[in-house]
Amino acid sequence: MFCLGCRQKAEAIRPELDEKQRVAQTVRKTSKYKLKPAPDQERAFQLILNRCRALYNAALEHRKRWWERGQGKNATLYQQKAELPGLKAVCPEDDEINAQVLQDVVLQLDRTFEAFFQRVSEGETPGYPRFQGQGRYNRFTFPQVGEHGGARLTNGLLILSTIGRIAVRWSRPLEGASNTIAIKQEADGW
Numbered sequence: 298m299f300c301l302g303c304r305q306k307a308e309a310i311r312p313e314l315d316e317k318q319r320v321a322q323t324v325r326k327t328s329k330y331k332l333k334p335a336p337d338q339e340r341a342f343q344l345i346l347n348r349c350r351a352l353y354n355a356a357l358e359h360r361k362r363w364w365e366r367g368q369g370k371n372a373t374l375y376q377q378k379a380e381l382p383g384l385k386a387v388c389p390e391d392d393e394i395n396a397q398v399l400q401d402v403v404l405q406l407d408r409t410f411e412a413f414f415q416r417v418s419e420g421e422t423p424g425y426p427r428f429q430g431q432g433r434y435n436r437f438t439f440p441q442v443g444e445h446g447g448a449r450l451t452n453g454l455l456i457l458s459t460i461g462r463i464a465v466r467w468s469r470p471l472e473g474a475s476n477t478i479a480i481k482q483e484a485d486g487w
Contacts, residue, residue, distance in 0.1 A: 328471065332455065332480070332487040333464040341460045342480060342487055345394055349402045350434035352384075352391075356406050357426055374407040395447035395458050401438045436481035448478045 334342060356377050363372040381399050385391045391399065409426045416423040427433075439448035439457065447458040450471070455463045455478070480487060 330468060331466040334487055338460055338463055345437055348391055348394055349437045350429050352399060352402045353406055354428045356403055357428060377403045393459050397440050397447050398437050401440050436479050438477055438479040440477050442475045442478055
């Protein structure tokens with residue numbers, strides 16, 4: 298399955314709002330479609346998923362060690378993003394994965410920590426971020442769609458960098474322009 302994140306402007310929904318209010322009320326709509334990848338593309342999806350999971354766990358371990366050493370509040374998103382090119386140089390298998398996908402993994406971890414610290418500050422039971430096992434990490438995201446992103450939609454096909462053209466089962470027409478594409482592994486496929 299893959300999800301397309303589309304943004305619709307508030308002007309289409311509530312035309313009486315002024316420009317500032319419209320920008321503040323942008324609506325995010327998600328559509329879900331089933332992919333029909335070839336066997337080699339499925340292997341590529343699985344490889345990317347495993348590498349993203351390994352990166353998530355390594356980044357979590359990095360932040361945990363940083364915290365235990367008492368080096369400030371935490372390693373930041375930007376510090377960890379800055380380390381990604383060096384990681385790709387050390388791990389040649391990561392070189393085949395789109396850089397935006399790897400950056401999104403670090404962003405997911407950062408959002409997890411933001412939620413954790415928010416719960417701590419509100420006095421709730423915080424629940425420290427978990428390491429992700431094989432069955433728990435099941436999606437990766439291309440945060441930019443189009444000519445300059447790692448994914449694009451043309452002629453009813455999804456084109457992903459380093460993977461190629463993938464057939465899509467269009468269960469309903471696509472509304473709006475897509476901003477992100479999330480590839481998710483589910484029990485019945487991708």
